[in-house]
Amino acid sequence: MNKMIQAIMTAPGNIVYQDVDIPEVQPEQIKVKMKRIGICGSDIHVNHGKHPYTNYPVVQGHEVSAEVAEVGNKVTNCRVGDKVTIQPQVVCGKCYPCTHGMYNDCETLKVMGFQTIGMASEYFVVDAKKALVLPKDMSWDHGAMIEPLAVAVHAVRRYSGDMHGKKAVVLGGGPIGNLVAQTAKALGAEVVLLSELSAYRLATAQKCGITTVNPNERNLLDAIVEACGKDRADVIFECIGINPTMKQAIEYARKGSHIIVVGVFGDLATVDMAAVQDHELSLLGSAMYREEDYIKAIDLVAAGKIEFETLITHRFGFREFKKGYDTIDQEKDKAMKVMINMEK
Ligand SMILES: [Zn+2]
Ligand SMILES: [Zn+2]
Incomplete structure (x- = not known):
């Protein structure tokens, strides 16, 4: 052998x-x-x-x-x-x-x-x-x-495969957050705003054509309103898996917004479930991908839509x-x- x-x-x-x-x-x-x-x-x-x-x-x-x-x-x-x-x-x-x-x-x-x-x-x-x-x-x-991009494609499609006219906020500018932002744009999102603390990762996102905000330098809610308008985001992607960003997602969501949980949580998150109930938020997990996500990912790359x-x-x-x-x-x-x- x-x-x-x-x-x-x-x-x-x-x-x-x-x-x-x-x-x-x-x-x-x-x-x-x-x-x-x-x-x-x-x-x-x-x-x-x-x-x-x-x-x-x-x-x-x-x-x-x-x-x-x-x-x-x-x-x-x-x-x-x-x-x-x-x-x-x-x-x-x-x-x-x-x-x-x-x-x-x-x-x-x-x-x-x-x-x-x-x-x-x-x-x-x-x-x-x-x-x-x-x-x-x-x-x-x-x-x-293609594999990490398929993670992003699945996450965006947990909300919608057609992002035309939609406004999205992405929390976290690591490889997955970056690719979620790129995918949301590639699938037609009208606005994508990525929030991240690392100057390096902010610069990387900008090089990929993504609008960014550093919430240590700017009030995040103000930045969301400026990017999306007073009705804020239709969908927020949490791509880090930590309490602070999960809190931001729930606090800054519009009533009726979707929150897609993409980040892997190492610790228990203590989030405001009263707001989830009262604001009719849709909290959706996203785990890995399926074959259709891979196919879509390959298509997006072949179409030159992903950096x-x-x-x-x-x-x-x-x-x-x-x-x-x-x-x-x-x-x-x-x-x-x-x-x-x-x-x-
Ligand atoms: Zn992996
Ligand atoms: Zn099975």
């Missing part, structure tokens, strides 16, 4: 490289050669031992681009040589969410790189139906950005995974998307 190198996190912050067998390709599977892996906030939690649903050892890697190297004899959706990205969800297909088109909410959801093996290896063997073919002219880097390049702040080789994490710890807000080149 052929061997390949795999990066294994044996304990928080400790990555070892091992020679492992390349699994055999089953009739409905493909083998892909990994090209790029993006590191996201959840990966960073795993690196710090702070991810509540991940045990060690773990093979990470869920934001990827890859080239199809081999296909099983029953595979019809892709061919050898195709550029693909892989949906990292492993679902049961039988529970209520799975049988009602909401497999991202599968009762026994496992995500590659967290509860099941991720893609940080030279090759990866996976069910072909998890692969989505990317346009030939899309770069490997951008292919690996990825500004978000990719650092690049490292496969053997430099740890350096990538160390850089994130050192650079903090200045590390937006760290990209691992699996061929270096």
Whole structure:
């Protein structure tokens, strides 16, 4: 059996490289050669031992681009040589969410790189139906950005797939907040205002064509009224997962506004539920994505509506995974998307 190198996190912050067998390709599977892996906030939690649903050892890697190297004899959706990205969800297909088109909410959801093996290896063997073919002219880097963009597309579509005439406020200018703002605009939003404290992330959002506010420098409510008019925002996206921004969302929402909860909360939020009731706010969670979100994400990128390049702040080789994490710890807000080149 052929061997390949795999990066294994044996304990928080400790990555070892091992020679492992390349699994055999089953009739409905493909083998892909990994090209790029993006590191996201959840990966960073795993690196710090702070991810509540991940045990060690773990093979990470869920934001990827890859080239199809081999296909099983029953595979019809892709061919050898195709550029693909892989949906990292492993679902049961039988529970209520799975049988009602909401497999991202599968009762026994496992995500590659967290509860099941991720893609940080030279090759990866996976069910072909998890692969989505990317346009030939899309770069490997951008292919690996489709996953976080799908998170953003899903979040915006939790409110509406057609944002024409809508006014949106995005709280948080990390990679997801930035991409939510870009997606809302791409889907037609009339106004998008992004609130963020980091000067670096504000500048990044501006480079991506997004209107911004720093609530430490300006009263946020005033800025919302100035951008959206006296009726404020139709929808507010909370993209950090902390109490202060959740409070802002509820306090500054118009009566009847929607609030989409995209951020991952590490702690309990204490929010004003009386305002949620009295102001008839719609509080909606958004978790990962489904295939249609990936397809929409690929379409938006192909249409030139998403700026990825500004978000990719650092690049490292496969053997430099740890350096990538160390850089994130050192650079903090200045590390937006760290990209691992699996061929270096
Ligand atoms: Zn991620
Ligand atoms: Zn299920």
